[in-house]
Amino acid sequence: MEDIIIIGAGTAGLTAAIYGQRAGLSCRIFEKSAPGGQIVNSPSIENYPGKFGVSGYDYSMALFEQAQKLGAKVEFAEVTGIDFSGAEKKVITSAGEFSAKAVIIANGAARRKIGCKGEDEFEGRGVSYCATCDGNFFRGKTVAVVGGGESAFEETEYLAEICDKVYLIHRRDVFTAAKTAVDSVLKKKNVTVLTNSVIEEIKGASAVSSIILKNRANGSTAEIPLSAVFVAIGLKPENEIYKGVLKLDDYGYFDAQEDCTTDIGGVFVAGDTRKKALRQLVTAASDGAAAATAAANYIRKNF
Numbered sequence: 001m002e003d004i005i006i007i008g009a010g011t012a013g014l015t016a017a018i019y020g021q022r023a024g025l026s027c028r029i030f031e032k033s034a035p036g037g038q039i040v041n042s043p044s045i046e047n048y049p050g051k052f053g054v055s056g057y058d059y060s061m062a063l064f065e066q067a068q069k070l071g072a073k074v075e076f077a078e079v080t081g082i083d084f085s086g087a088e089k090k091v092i093t094s095a096g097e098f099s100a101k102a103v104i105i106a107n108g109a110a111r112r113k114i115g116c117k118g119e120d121e122f123e124g125r126g127v128s129y130c131a132t133c134d135g136n137f138f139r140g141k142t143v144a145v146v147g148g149g150e151s152a153f154e155e156t157e158y159l160a161e162i163c164d165k166v167y168l169i170h171r172r173d174v175f176t177a178a179k180t181a182v183d184s185v186l187k188k189k190n191v192t193v194l195t196n197s198v199i200e201e202i203k204g205a206s207a208v209s210s211i212i213l214k215n216r217a218n219g220s221t222a223e224i225p226l227s228a229v230f231v232a233i234g235l236k237p238e239n240e241i242y243k244g245v246l247k248l249d250d251y252g253y254f255d256a257q258e259d260c261t262t263d264i265g266g267v268f269v270a271g272d273t274r275k276k277a278l279r280q281l282v283t284a285a286s287d288g289a290a291a292a293t294a295a296a297n298y299i300r301k302n303f
């Protein structure tokens with residue numbers, strides 16, 4: 001039996017492992033794909049303290065190696081079930097069943113994608129899912145934001161301050177963002193709003209150079225030259241197996257606060273998988289540290 005099982009090897013999970021190992025506890029991490037999470041595809045990180053200009057891949061590998069050097073064990077396996085009913089927490093994976101005194105869930109959240117041609121091909125080369133992460137690379141250029149909710153308008157507001165021109169593209173003619181956010185964006189002279197429109201293709205050679213936009217009302221298409229597409233149509237937490245066991249909010253995120261505790265003793269959540277106002281590397285790292293510290297305190301009191 002391990003002291004702590006950590007589900008997910010992104011920034012939150014790996015930070016939790018570092019703090020857990022340094023607290024003298026054994027940590028086993030389960031990751032179904034590759035370490036690093038979403039940041040691994042970012043060409044450069046500019047908003048993480050002390051890591052200016054490092055690629056997402058290099059950052060992720062350094063964090064992964066740090067956790068391993070401290071003694072954390074890593075299993076590349078998918079978690080398929082859990083049993084948190086007893087003092088001993090059980091985690092069922094594609095590599096077998098494991099148990100621990102405490103569990104930290106740091107499985108992140110998947111970015112919702114447009115699903116158009118070229119989106120996957122140009123991810124990290126002009127296709128981004130975070131304006132605050134990557135917007136500065138396109139300072140003074142023409143970009144597009146896709147979406148009609150709060151996050152889309154927040155990203156448009158941010159990009160309008162640093163980019164020459166911003167297209168806000170929404171598949172419907174009604175926005176779900178607050179009226180104040182909509183009004184603020186509509187007042188900006190360098191923002192063009194295109195409703196009832198969808199991107200059919202993202203084009204380019206080595207990087208994004210244009211999009212093919214289709215008007216859903218009349219079926220017409222047009223090619224628009226630009227340097228980047230920021231997709232802001234939401235996140236999808238992958239928390240289905242925890243439904244009915246742990247408290248989730250209306251959007252499927254864990255309903256946990258900054259201390260990362262849940263309503264089950266010995267079970268903690270960290271990073272993008274929980275409800276929060278800001279989802280960034282620095283907040284994921286903070287969650288990982290908080291969750292591991294809380295788990296260590298729980299183990300000392302109960303075992």
